[in-house]
Amino acid sequence: MGTDEDAATATGPEGEAYPVHWEADVVLRDGGTAHVRPIRVGDGDALQAFHVGQSERSTYFRFFAPLERLPDRDLARFTHVDHVDRVALVAVAGEQESEQIIAVARYDRTEPTMAEVAFNVADGHHGRGLGSVLLEHVAAAARERGITRFTAEVLPQNSQMLAIFREAGYVLDQHLDDGIVTVSFDIDPTDRSRAVMADREHRAEARSVHGMLTSRSALVVADGDGRRLAGAAAEHLAGAGLPVQVVGPVAVPQGGVARSDLAEAEGPVDLLVLAVSAASSVDVLRRAASLGARAVVVLSGGFVETGPDGVALQRHLVRSAHALGMRVLGPASYGFLRHGDEDHPTVNASLAARLPEAGTTGLFCQSAAMAVGILASARRRGLGLSTFVSSGNRADVSGNDVMQFWTEDDRTSVVGLYLESIGNPRKFSRVARRLAAVKPLVVLTAGRSGHVVPAGHAVRRTRAPRRALDEVMRQAGVIRVESTHQLLDVTQLLAHQPLPAGRRVNVVASSEPLAALVAEAAFSAGLTVGEQRAVPAIAADGSADLERLAEELEAVYADPACDAVVVVHVPTLGEVDPRVGPLVARAAAGSGRTTVACVAGLHGMVPELTAPDADGHPRTVPAYAAPEDGVLALAAAARYGAWRATDRGRPLDPEGVDRARARSLVEAALSRASGPVRLDQDQTAELLACYGLHLWPALPADDVESARAAAERLGWPVALKAAADHLRHRIDLGGVRLDIAGPEELAEDLTQMREHLTDLGAGDARFEVQRMAPGGVACVIRTSEDPRFGPVVAFGLAGDAVDLLGDVSYGVAPLTDVDVSEMVRAVRAGPRLFGYRGLPALDVGALEEVLARAATLAEDLPEVYSLELHPVVVAEHGAAVLGSRIELAGAGRADGARRALPE
Structure with a gap:
């Protein structure tokens, strides 16, 4: 497999340019996998076998006539293509010698910008979404070759093919002539086609993760070096009640079955767990393929982290697994845990012997070493989990995949992620925004900027500003935290308390100085402090009045200007009266308001702070070791609640955009040069005009x-x-x-x-x-195409002082109109645009329009390596673009207009 940073083409056996970058592994509707690639000259026998295996009805739908075998002339024509005017893509299953074609898509150019497209899917693979996947991939290939419109001739009875076109999100022209339905449509992505693709991707990836997490049987394979890892995994799987077979020098757990060789293993097996050397992993995978596993967990290391040879071994492992229909978790994974329910057993395919109890929190951790501490801390706190997943090297299954699953998982109410790296920030942003719209998402990254790349993580280089990742997180509604301690602090609050309706906080503490300190911490965290009440701590000897505490709690919860309450109860001598915890829990649960507590002797999710709410559901007030921890968690929840309650706007779709003209201008400019191109003023003005931006001459x-x-x-x-x-x-x-x-x-x-x-x-x-131009304030708008983040958009006011102080806001396209508005208001010098010190307010709406059009241009054209609009002078009426610079370069965006697993 090639990557986006490899050469786009390679020379094939007939001397034609074989587009390596069109190859991709894909997840299908049923959660299985397949490989999509251009057809090759040597595919003749496989294509004939595919054709012969089709039913008479399928053959008639494809060729409008019965055809038992493809004639040699047609077979040669179908396999000998130029990958420009005649393109064919095949979806294949199996590996190398056993590889089988399961679907074909092709186009033939009929006019300079138009091509006829056709599909054929193997009868045994109907309903898996192959047609829609191939349409996305062949359309992406066609756009790359300058084709903008597809036509197809379909029999009226071929409802499945018509459905593929109709449901893809394109605007169809359709008519019936002589018993044939002719369909035609523009293949430039539309908002609807992008939404359809994202929705299909979401369902497919969620289903593939669901298949792994709900495995009902497992096979554990080990060699000498991996016997301890394998032994732990086998014991934990069997201990949870799963049927387990073991191959290798591993102690057989109670209830498990030992097999002397893989050939003796009995299927079906849902989950394959490997603790073998990297060099033998692919061979083991192939030998176990006939058992029908849907996923493989690789506990052992020795792959990417060891150097180039390890990189090749890991790629080979993942490619083989996908060809055999499996997803890969790892290598160097700590495994996964899924607590069971009435429909599915508990699956503990992890190295953790002692598990947190069942609950509603989903945790994801890339690092196996970090997983040990996070799981232990969750267990000590009493934080219940629905699911835990460790991706290790993240060769295949990633945080994006698991977030897709958690979005629809009824048993998960809050998600926490520890990410050492983010391989595809654009997809992360898209998936995280979808998840955060319905469930809180708490994220800890290794380093604030996302520039950290641990050993074993294959990620693209980045030139993005260090604040770019902050903007990705903010736009997506992610709750960003600074440590594993904060990750669990915030997660336990969101799992057990309602979201605060606002930022107004009341404080009840066991002394006035303590109440003041808590109030200061709340103010510093961005909360608004209302009442501060001091109630002497009630020790176990009954030295203070419990009724007074109850009255004060009732009073603060009755305050209509209160959204949340912080309770701090720490006696200076002796232990806390055991009646205090239940009293606080009942008051909090009955009020429906978010509450955090710091009560001496209590930490985490404890029964003493649990009481039923108005609907009879148990609510636990999380107990923190220090009041500042609880306040920071509460502030994070309040920010997320505000994001959730705010309209996040609509995707940018400015009027009057001529994308086809812009695309042709860019391609023409690049075709005249062998490397990066800087446009002259006339070319710059012409390209900007395609997006409704007028460059003053x-x-x-x-x-x-x-x-x-x-x-x-x-x-x-x-x-x-x-x-x-x-x-x-x-x-x-x-x-x-x-x-x-x-x-x-x-x-x-x-x-x-x-x-x-x-x-x-x-x-x-x-x-x-x-x-x-009319007088006003000069601003600067810049975009840059980053290999990892895609188009990064920057906005600031012009001037050395602004540049030196870094007073710039960033956004990562695609943006919404709300994102654009927030970018303009995020810079500290922004008040100059809104009537600063008696000056007239300027036309901020016109400025936002310029920023929106520039962001749209950057999103549509990945070849725009950099764009600068400087200055953009904003006056009382209108905004004038007085200068611009555009540089073009070859495109290589990670998150393109087709569904594909990361390479």
Whole structure:
């Protein structure tokens, strides 16, 4: 398999350019996997076998006539393609010698921008979503070859094929002529087609993870070095009641069955657990394939982290597993846990002997070492889990896959992730936003910026600003935390308490100084503090009044301006009266308001702080070791509640965008060069115009006469600018003169600028003349195409001070209109746009329109390596784009317009 950073093509056996980057592993509707690739010359026998295996009805639907075998001439034509005007993709199952074609999609160009498309899916694989997957992939290939529209001829009885086109999200033109339905549609992605693709991807990936987590039988295979890992996994699987077979030097657990060899293992087996050397892993996988496993957990290491040879072994393992219909968890995984219910048994395919109790929290942890501590801490706190998954090297199953599952899982109410790296931030953002819209998502990353890449993690390089990952998280509604301690602090609150309706907090503490300290901590965390009440702590000897505490609690919960309550009860001498915990729990559960507590002697989720709410459901007030921990968790919950309650806006879809024209301009510019291209001013203006952005013209001027002619053509008053990049916007260096009203002033300014710039060593600088825009505030909009994050959009006000202070907001496309609005308001200098110190408010709506169109351009055109609009002058009415720079380069975006597993 190739990667996006490998060469796009390789030379095939017939000398044609074989597009390696079109190869991909995919997850199908039933959770199984397949491999999609361009057809090859040597596929003749496999294609004939595919055809012969089809029913007469399927053959008739494809060829409109009975055809028992493909004639040699047709077989040669179908397998000898040029991958440009004639393209064919096949979906295959099995490996190498045993590889079988299970579906075919092809197009033949009929006009420069139009092609006829056709599909054929093996009868035994109908209903798995192969047709829709192949349509996405063949459409992506066609767009790459300059095709914008597909046509297809379909028999009216072929309802499945018509459904594939109809349900893909494209706008169809359809008519019946001579008993044939002709369908045609533009293949540029639409909002609906993207939504359809994301929804299908979501269901398929969720189902594949569900198949792994609900396994009903397992086979554990080990060699000498992996016997301890395998022995632990076998014991834990059998201890949870799962039928287990064991192969290798492993102690057979009670209830398990030993097999002397893989050939003796009996199927079906749902789950394969490997603790073998990296070099033998693929062979074991192949020998066990006939047992029908849906997933394989690889506990052992020795793969990517060992160097290039390990990288090749890991890729080979994953490719083989996908070809055999399996997902891979690991390598170097700690395994997974899924507590059972009435329909499915508990599956403990992990290395953890002692498990947290059953609950509603889902935890994901990449690192096996970190998993040990996180599970132990969750168990000590009494935090119940529905699911735990460790991905290890994350060669296949990732946090994205598990989030897809948890989005629909009724038994999971809150999700916590520990991520050492994020391989595809664009997909992470899309999946996380979908999950966070219905369930809280708490995330801890190894390092704030996402630039950390641990050994064993194959991720793309990144040039994105260190704050880019913060914006990905913020846009997606993710609750970001700083440590595993905070991860569980926030998770336990969200799992057992209602979301706060706002940021207003009341405090009940056992002393006035303590109440003041808690209030200060709440204020620092962004909460609004209301009442602060001090009630002396009630020790076990009954030295204080329990009724007074009950009255004070009743009073703070009765406050209509209260969204949450912090209770701190710490006696200075002796232990807490055991009646205090139940009293706090009853008051909190009866109120329905979010509550956190710090009660001496209690920590985590304890029975003493549990009581039924108004509906009879048990509610537990989480107990924290320090009040500051509870306050920080409460603040995180309040921020998430506000995000959840706020309209997140609509995807950007500005009017008047000519995407086809923009695409042709970019392709034409790149075709004329062998590397990156910087567009000239005319090309820049033409490309921006495709997105409704008007670049104010600037005419070159080498002397006074040409400057005067330019000004007369553009209209007075004008600005005179040095054309050199380092002087273009630098008024402070004398590179710009503004508000030039007439020819004499223009001549004088040009002479003075040339003399001044000569003193600076730039006397040979060329000049530009531009009509003056209405006065306002100068802003800068930039986009850059990052290999890992995709299009990163930046906004700030212009000026050295802003740049030096880093007063810039970032967004990662695709954005919504709300994201754009928040970006403009996020910069600290933003008040200058809204009537700062008596100045008139400016046309922020026009500025947001420019930012939205620039973000849309960056999202649509991954070849736009960088875009700068500088300056964008925002006036009381309108926003003028006075300067722009665009650089193009070859595209290689990680999250493209087709469903595919990471490579």
